[in-house]
Amino acid sequence: MNLPAGHASAKTIAHFVPKAIVPTAEQLAIQISPARMAIVEANAGASKTTVLALRMAEAWTRHTHPDNILALTYTEAASTALKAALRKLGVAAAVVAQFRIATFEDFCTEVLAEIEGGAVPVYTEAEQLSPFIWQAVDWVAEHPGARWRSELLMPTLGDHGMTDAFLQQAEVLKGTMADLLQREEQTVSPDYAASIGVEYTQLRIFLAFEKIRRANPEKPAFRSRQDATYDLACMIHAGEALRHHARWPRTARVIVVDEMHDMNQAMFTVLQALLASNRAFFCGVGDIDQVIHKAAGADARFMRTELAAQNTHNTVFYPLTHSFRFSATLAGLAGRIAGKPYASMASHDTEVAVVRYQHTADCAQQVVQAAQAWKARPKAKMAEFAVLLRHAHQSVEIENALIEAGIPYTTQGFDSYVMRPEVLFVRGLLAVAADDLSSVAVEATRREVMRALMFFSASRIQVEGRERESQQDLLDDAIRSVTDNPLFLTSFFENQILRNAEPATRQRLAAAVQVARSHSGPGLLQALLAALQIQALVNNVLVSHQRRIEAAANLAWLARAAERFASPTQFFQHLNAAEQKQRESKNAKAASLVLASIASVKGLEFDCVSLPYLAQGEFPAPHADAQEELNTLYVGITRARRFLTLHASAERPSEFMGRIEKKAPGKKAP
């Protein structure tokens, strides 16, 4: 293809002239590319999302109706980033709203809702899915089959680890569609299971689970994460015609995909069907070093080879050589982390600073100071300051420090720590001890506190004369009466939760409330958690191994936060006030800084980024996939435009520090 050599000559061809940026020759080549299939693989910040926006705006300027321009992403954040890029280029908000921009999952959900005549319940928590998994286990146990009965390694009831293993396996099987693509006429045997990389029993349970989920072929009983994409991909694979469904595009002229590095077989199947039923120009962009969803079957081959192999149109690969987001200092660091060349054309400077902290509380204070320094800058927007965390539990100390300093914040990728189930449970116990649920000001939170008390106590509600009613209905009723009259909490706790809990749990709960009533001085939460024998309690109700680790970490960090309070009542009031502050911040988003998980901001950018807790055991996360941890670090640091501060433990620095500090960055934080 003949690319316009200079920027001026290309400008004459392009119909859309953006505001805010002057496209380079590389960008213009993509904006006006005549190629039916275009792929761009480039570094973070090298304007991949921007060129997709340019391509969409170009088509719109050439009179393609926005409804016929379809953009698909893997995450919600990427959809947000694409809309922001379109706005930045000068496309009016009203037009942006008309483009069809969605995650693959949302797009597929919408198409399926039309086919199935309504929405399907979505269960994302292991606790919600667990009963169906055990139903599947029972089914396999009752139908072991004659030939490979001895090969079955059936889990025993209560083996919570098996639920995790199952969900991980199911995610891979659905993302890769391995069974569907490879089984054909084969029998499900141990050899076959091994050939697709699954243990035989696991495969049998998976197939039974799917039968339960899809007992009604017209409409599944429920869906979990990414199931809409999988279900639609299965329909496409089975040859079902989607053309006559109104929500399935038939007149799309432009189809673009952001984050193509995260594409798996199910998404690719949907994409191929879209390309087959539309005479559209396609452009996909990605960066292999940003893959943090390998567990869902993400595979770079779809972007690199598969698309070209499966389509008759010539696929043109375009370069985007330079980062515009940050200058050479940060580009150098990103290049070291990802082990690849990294050039920059940013017209602004980016300062990178590494600061050491002694204790985690110092780290939180450093973040507060950085936020205050940012706030003091003329015209600084607080929403442009992001604190990016590897784990949600790390927010406990930072949230408290921000509240104390009077700095509003919003959270992204996780709830504020005061709203996490295990913290709501502690708040419930403190409310019972103080006989004061009314201090929890928001009614919705009172309800959540009640649910958490019931959930962690694994108790039941018994009401004379209402034995036939479901636990759900009885709980809803109880919640209603207690939220209306918070003084009923203590009697509800004593007469229902305590009375109907298992004897061992009852003793622990009673002991914990006693601690909360009588404790004074430091060590409150440790004493309360010890009385609860919290690990056993958590293990009893939380099915997911990952959730148990998270709950333990949240409570450990909460215990540290509780140290500053002289009495349980003060601590209880602090948690309630923290929630109140959080709500006020949410209503003043523009004035609030962003406290987010790294995973939730993939595709977004901020003027100023702080990355706290670079410490052993925190980041990289122990037992996690080493490459994905490195990719997560890469995603985190490449969100910054002008300032990046890395906060590293002085005593136990993260294993990443060697790579980060190969060349001393030198400059100071703002």
Ligand SMILES: Nc1ncnc2c1ncn2[C@@H]1O[C@H](COP(=O)(O)OP(=O)(O)OP(=O)(O)O)[C@@H](O)[C@H]1O
């Ligand atoms: N020609 C240009 N001149 C100046 N700034 C530009 C130019 N092109 C893009 N930018 C800016 O560079 C920044 C990064 O662009 P963009 O978000 O599109 O990168 P990306 O490759 O999609 O990043 P990521 O990999 O993190 O998703 C944005 O602020 C964008 O507006």
